[in-house]
Structure formats: structure tokens, C-alpha cells
Amino acid sequence: MKTLHNKALLRIGDEHATTRHEVIRETALIIKNEHVRTRNILQEILLILQHVLAPLTILVILTLRLCVSSQQIYNVLLEMRSARLLDTRWTFFQAPYVFKDALGRVYPIPSEFDFDLIRTIIKGRFWQKPGYRQVLLADYELLTTRDTRQVISANTYLWPDATISMAIVLNTPSTGTDCCPISGCRSTRCENRQEGGKLCLQCLV
Structure with a gap:
């Protein structure tokens, strides 16, 4: 009788052990499946993030x-704003001559021009103006403003930015009524010069 009881206990113990083992095995299988499922979900999320992050990175x-x-554009605009303005008074390579003609007009003549070109400009500026006949006959003199006794000729070298004055030569004899051709002077106090022409005693032209 005791032996039967022991066998029953052993059988019950084996059944409990088997049941416990089955529970553990099934639980482990469930955990494994959940782990695999979680890993797959994470991989899908990673792929989605890669597809999303690539355009974001480019953006x-x-x-x-x-x-x-x-x-860069802003810096260029600042440089342009702070840059020194260009001198647009002339577009020559160097400062031109400042020419004052016998009518009192002042205008620039390029310092690259030679004596013949200067005379051509004078002829054009006096077209249909008082003194045009004297200009055609070359009855005028060009003088340096700093020293009006210096008559400019084809052999005279002038520095850029030099000031040139023009005086029309009167060839008629002096009757006391002749006056200086320089505009603004018109003095009648003139005397003949040894080299030709006349010298105004007032403005020394």
C-alpha cells in the first residue's frame, strides 16, 4: 500500500515537472517571438527614418x-556702400587740360591731344561764334595761365591738368580804342609785343 502511494506521488511530481517545463518552454518561445517581432519593427522604423532623414539632410x-x-551678397552690398565713389568728372586716362577760350568759356581738352588737335577743337567750338574768322586765319594765341607771357606752340610740352588761355590777336594798328579780347577784362591799355601781337597791361594777356 505504501509502495502504491509512493508511485502515485512520483507520477504526480513527474506530471507537475512536465507541465512546468512546458510552461517554461512556451514562455521562452513567446519571448523569442516578441523579440523577433520587436527587432523587425525596429528595422522597419530605421528604414523609414533613413528615407526621411536623407531629404532632410539635403534640405x-x-x-x-x-x-x-x-x-556673401550682403557683404558685397556693404562693400559697395562703403566703397569710395568713382570720380566721374572725366573719363580720360589722365587729367585733361583746362581750356579757357577768348569768349570766356571753360571746357576740358584731353591731355593726350597734340597741338593740331587742340586747334581743331577750337575751330569747332568757334563755329558761327564771334571770332570765327580770326580762328580760321589762326589769328589767336594760346597762353599758359600761370605765365601768360609763355606762348604755346607745337613744340611746347604741357603737363596734364595744365590751364590754357586763349587770346585773339588784333592785327589792326592801335588807335587807343582797341581792347583786351579776354572776357571780363576788355581793357584798352594794350601795348605791342616784340614777338608779335599785343599785351594787355591790365590782365597781362
Whole structure:
């Protein structure tokens, strides 16, 4: 009787052990399946993030480039604003001559021009103006303003930015009524010069 009881206990113990083992095995299988499922979900999320992050990365790069370009444009505008304004008074390679003709007009003549070109400009400026006949006959003199006793000729070297004055030569004899041809002077106090022409005693032209 005791032996039967022991066998029953052993059988019950084996059944409990088997049941416990089955529970553990099934639980482990469930955990494994959940782990696999979780890993698959994470892989899918990673793929989605990669597809999303790639355009975002490109967008960030383009935004940075746009910011850099905008900053460069802004810097250029600042440089242009602070840069010294160009002198647009003339477009010559060097400062022109300042020419004052016998009518009192002042205008520039390029310092690259020679004596013949200067005379051509004078002829054009006096077209249909008082003194045009004297200009055609070359009855005038060109003088340096700093020293009106220095008559300019084809052999005279002038520095750029030199000031040239023009005086029309009167060949008629002096009757006391002759006057200086320089506009604004018109003095009648003139005397003949040894080298030809006349000298105004008032403005020394």
C-alpha cells in the first residue's frame, strides 16, 4: 500500500515537472517571438527614418548654402556702400587740360591731344561764334595761365591738368580804342609785343 502511494506521488511530481517545463518552454518561445517581432519593427522604423532623414539632410545642406550665399551678397552690398565713389568728372586716362577760350568759356581738352588737335577743337567750338574768322586765319594765341607771357606752340610740352588761355590777336594798328579780347577784362591799355601781337597791361594777356 505504501509502495502504491509512493508511485502515485512520483507520477504526480513527474506530471507537475512536465507541465512546468512546458510552461517554461512556451514562455521562452513567446519571448523569442516578441523579440523577433520587436527587432523587425525596429528595422522597419530605421528604414523609414533613413528615407526621411536623407531629404532632410539635403534640405539642411541647401539651407546652409543659401545662408552662405545671402551673407556673401550682403557683404558685397556693404562693400559697395562703403566703397569710395568713382570720380566721374572725366573719363580720360589722365587729367585733361583746362581750356579757357577768348569768349570766356571753360571746357576740358584731353591731355593726350597734340597741338593740331587742340586747334581743331577750337575751330569747332568757334563755329558761327564771334571770332570765327580770326580762328580760321589762326589769328589767336594760346597762353599758359600761370605765365601768360609763355606762348604755346607745337613744340611746347604741357603737363596734364595744365590751364590754357586763349587770346585773339588784333592785327589792326592801335588807335587807343582797341581792347583786351579776354572776357571780363576788355581793357584798352594794350601795348605791342616784340614777338608779335599785343599785351594787355591790365590782365597781362
